[in-house]
Structure formats: C-alpha cells, structure tokens
Amino acid sequence: MTLPPPILDHVVVDVRDRIDEAMRCFASLGFLLTPRGHHTLGSANHLAMFATDYLELLGFAENGPIRSEIARFPVGLNGLVFKTDDAGAVYRQAEAAGLPVLPVQSFSRPVALEGRTSDAKFRTTRFDPDKIAMGRVYFCEHQTPDLVWRPEWQRHPNGACAIARVVVATADPQRTAALFRDLFGHGAVAGRDGRQVMAAGTAQIELVPPDIVAAEFG
Template identity: 50%
Template sequence: MTLPVPTLDHVVVNVHDGMDAAVETYRRLGFAMTPRGHHTLGSINHLAIFATNYLELIGVPPGTAGRTDILGWPIGLNGLVWGTEDSAALHAALGGAGVSCPPPGEFSRPVELPDGTRDAVFRTVRLPNDTTPAGRLYFCHHLTRDLVWRDEWRHHPNGVVDVAQAVIAAAAPQRLGALFRRMFGDGAVQPIAGGLRLVAGLTSMDVVTPAELARRFGDAAPQGDTRDEYMAALVLRTRSLAQAAGAVQAEGVRREATRLLVPATQTMGVVLQFQE
C-alpha cells in the first residue's frame, strides 16, 4: 500500500533561542514575516507565506530547556513538511505502508486579526526522529487554513511566491529514496545526477551526494559536520530576479544569469537560491 504523493506544505528553519536575530535576518533577505506566534507546545515562530506553501522560522524563548525536538537538532533547515487534509486516514495509510509513526498530535497558536483573536489549529503526523539525521519529516493538517494563508502576508519585497525545491545532502541517497518509495511508490521517485528526486506537487525534494551539493552551490552550501544526511538548500521562485537582488541584504550574495545565491552563513544555516 502506498500513499498519494502530497504537496509540500512548508519548510522549517530551526533557530534555537535566537529568534530575534533570525527574524531580522530574514526581513533583510526580503521576506515579509508574520507577527510572532506562540504555540501551545511552547515554541515560537514567524512565517513567510507564499502562494501554496511557506517558510517557518521555529525556535524557543531564551532560557527554555527540555525542548529536544528543537534544541536537539542543529540550527538550519530542519523540517520538510507535506500537507494532508485527513491526518487520521494518513496515519492509518502510513501504517499500511509499513511506516510506523505516532498518532496525530494537535496544537494551536493565537492569531491576532483586526476583528479579534482566533486560534490557528494544526494536527501533525510525524515520522520518528530517527528516520533521518537530516531533520524532521512530517505531515501537517491545517484545521484553520484561513488563519495561515492570508493575502496580506503573501507579498514579499524579494518577490518570492513559492518554494520550488528543497535539497537534502546524503552520503547514500538511496537510503531515503527507499523510504520515499515505500511511502509513495516507485513512480514518485526519479533518478537524477548525483541522487534522486521526489516530486511533491509543484515542489521537488532532491536527495543528493555532498559532491553534487557542492557542484550546485559551491562554498555557499552549509557544512554537514559529522551527519551522513543533512537538509542543505532551498530554491525559491521569485516573480523577478531583479526584484530579489534589490531586496536581499546580505554578505557574499552571488548574482548569476539565472539565479541569486545567498550563502548559508547569512541565512541561519541553509543556502537560498532565488530564481524566476
């Protein structure tokens, strides 16, 4: 039994207890970040909302201890999240595909609107943390989508409209490839130079060797330290490369013919590629 290949819901950049600096960094990169959110789980976040997906900065208030789901991972790209409209059915389908994971968990955060405060509510189905040292892979079920995808939050100075691709570096890409095939079927996973690709709606997730990562991004890519697998890069679709170049304020930015590259040292640990 396999699941239909879902769309990408969002990507998560882990900033530990450095949220104040992180949100200002992303504003300097041309993102219009949402007001700070406070989850019932104790974490805090800011979002950059795009057309069909979003980028989340996740962290904890300074002095917080015990949140190993955040503090136990390195700073940087830490979560790739697929969407679901039925978390209970998804959990059952994962079990049927031989992918064991805890049952859906629910949490919320208040959202302040001009007409009052409402709670944005989410249910998540998370693959076990030991699924990959690269970071967290999970599904998100939005019970209040209108509190996330609001038009006033979708307009960014850098012109970004979507996450086009996420890249994981892996010494052995076929290990994650086998998981994706078990979950989504053989047809969902395609061979590419230096690795493989899972196509999720309009977004692809590439799992490539460190050598292929270096070929694509050079020294702008993050270092994986001792991890065999690590989430390394995001390719972002912008309305205008010229607009992105005018909005991004960071050191070491490379303007090329078809892309703008921001090194991981300037982004809390993930190389960002802007392209039309």
Template identity: 45%
Template sequence: MAVTAQPLILDHAVIGVLDRLDEAAAIYRKLGFALTPRGYHTLGSINHLAVFGENYLELLGFPPDSDGKRADLWSYPVGLNGLAFRTADAASLQRELGDAGKPVTEWRDFSRPVDVGGIEKSASFRTFQIGKEAISNGRFFFCQHNTPELVWQPRDQSHPNGVLNIVDVFIVSRAPQTLTELLGGFANTTASDISSVAIQAGTVTLHILSEADAASRFGSSIPTDFDGNERKVALGLKVRSLEATAGVLAQGGFSPRALEGGLLVDADAANGVALWFKE
C-alpha cells in the same frame, strides 16, 4: 505500489533558530521577506512565517526563558531542519503508513492564536513524524491544517523580494534509498515517479545530492559538516522578478553570487540554509 491515495505535497519548510528568533527574523526581513507576527504554539515553540502562494517558510524557535518544551527539536542543527508535507487527514494517513510498515509517530494536536482584524482566532494543526529514527539532523512530518484560512492570508503573501513559492529543496544524503523508501508509496510517488536523485512533492522538487555533487554545484555556500545520513542544505525560491530581488538583497546588505541564472545567498548569511532565488 501506492499505499495511500493521498499525494505527497510540501506544505512548508522549517528553519530552526533555537533561542535567536529575534535575530533570525531581522535577517529574513532584510532578505526581503514579509514575516507574520510572532506566533506562540501551545506546545511551547514560537515562530514567524513567510507565507507564499502554495507553501511557506517557518522560522521556528523557543523563548530565551523556555522551560525545555519541544526539547526534541533543539538537538537539530540551526538551519533547514524540518520538511512538513500536507495532509487533509493526519489520522488516516498515519494509520495507512503504519499499516504499510513505515515508521510513524502518533499524531498530536496543537494550536496558536492569530489576530484577524483585531479578533483573536485559533489556528490549529494535527501532525505526526515519519522516519523519526532514520532521518538525521531534522525531521520529516505531515501537517493537517484545520484552519488554513488563518495561515494563508492575503495580507501576508506579498514580499518585497518577490518570492512566490518554494520550488526546490536540496538534501545532501549518504543514504538516498532511506529517503526514497520513506517517501515512496504516495499517489504521486509510486515507483515510476521517484528516483534516487529527485522526489516530486507537489510543485516542489526534493533534490537528493551526494556530498561530491553538492560541493560541485554549491561550493562553500551550503553547510558541509554533518553527522548521520543527510542534511537539508538549500531552498530554491521562485521570484516574480530577479532584477527586483537583486535590488532588495543589495539594499539589505547581501552579496549573492550568480548560480544557474539565479542568485544564491550563502547559508552563513541566511541562518544556516542557502537560498537560491530564481525566476
């Protein structure tokens, strides 16, 4: 049964880097991502984005001289620790989900300055979390873009590695029902559209794997040690040309292995998350 008319759509994936944003950004540029200039959130965090056609990847950290702002985020393991889902109206969605008995936090507003042709503008957002106490090693949250045109700028959407979009997220879970219950009830995730092993979030598939299935599919390429119910371990990235991607990765000093017709970069080489490039 749907509890909201809003669909579940992945907006962006968050890779936590703690106080090593410079190091992480250097790695991702070598991987062939064209990163946006550093962003400074009013909440105290800092970031770089790799912006694609429909979604984006965020490297999120804090300044080395941080005074402890966003301390709630820095307890998570380095790597893929946040999934943001898109909403056109965070306040109404938060109310609908709360009325349906889902555990949600209060929404909050924040922003960051963006340079557009030498003019400083403010990219602003409204977000709230779902399942804050139920989700281990990270967070699920909803993000309302008040100024999407300041995030999805054509100048930022062309990447040397040819990545077009995030198309898969892989989550190792010991309690898949926790995830399906949290993310069920959207217009596109009613009972007939959701299973214990996959949740469709727009053009992105969230794959829920047991530890054994994850080990069989990815081997040692993904993080294997985690406390709690689950950990987000890998991203599937659609590319324009796998041959061109392979060239960029080789130039950057990476040695990906073949996986199901694509190329897999180990989590150890990509700041705690395995990256599966595929056409």
C-alpha cells in the same frame, strides 16, 4: 501503502534560541514575515507565506520550555512537511505499513487579526527521526487555513511567491529516498545525475550527495 501524490506544505528552518537573529536575517533578504506565533507545544515561529506553501522559522519561545524534538538539531533546514486533509488517515496507513510513525499531534497558536484573537489549529503526523534517514518529516493538516494563508502576508518585497526547490544533502540518497517511495509509491522518486528527485506540488525535492551540493553551492 501509497498515499496521494506529495504536495509540499512547508519547510522548517530550526533557529533554536536565535529566532530574533533569524527574523532580522530573513527580513533583510526581502521576506515579509508574520508576527511571532507561540505554539501550545512551547515553540515560537515566524512564517514567510507563499501562494500554497511557506517557510517556517522555528525556535524556542522567550522564557518558555525547550522542545526536545527541535533542540536536538542544529540551526538550519531540518523539516519537510507535506499537506494532508486527514492526519489520522496518514497515521493509520503508515502504521499498517510498518513505517516508524508517531501518534497524531494536535496543537494551536493564537493569531491576532483585525482586533480579534483566534486559534490557528493543526494536526500533524510525524515520523520518528531516530528511524528515518533524514531530519524531520511529517504531514500537516490545517484545520484553520484562513488563519495561516492571508493575502497581507503573501506580498514579499523580494517577489517570492513559492518554494521551487528543496535540496537535502545526504550521504546515501537512495536510502534517504526509501521513506518517500514507501509513502508515495516507487515511481514518485526518480534517479537523475547522481541525485534522487521527487516532485511535490509546485516544488521539487532533491536528495543529493554532499560533494554535488558543494560543487553547486560552494
């Protein structure tokens, strides 16, 4: 199978039961975060919205259920999410190709704007994290993008306007990149300086051995 070229929708930072701490941390770094959202799935989030993508702080809602799919991961970046206009079509193509895809998931969260509350609605197509070589990878169909991308949430004190680069530490970049080649075609991922690199819209995704990550970031 070959889907259209990848475009990053957002990255997920799992903050578990530390969502208040994460909110303060990212605000101190100069990000303007959205008000806390509460998904019908039971999780809570804050977003740092950019021009075409965003960063999501995802944790447990106060006194709410613990989502097993995020509870199993430690605090930190654990989700790469790509854009799609049709989550169902992605599911059908991935299933036909024999990839470890999970059924389409539909959910929402209320958004209060100008004295009114509306539901932001989403459909996602996820891959089984037990059967792929990295955390959570999925596609997100935004059914109400006007409730997510708002100009008043895109003006960050630190000047951030996009996700430029996502670095994923992995012991076997080639194996980790296999899913992306299966989804987007062999030419979507290129080897470069010991890493596997894929363009995803305005962002670049890099699958990098831990020693190279340590040498670059310490």
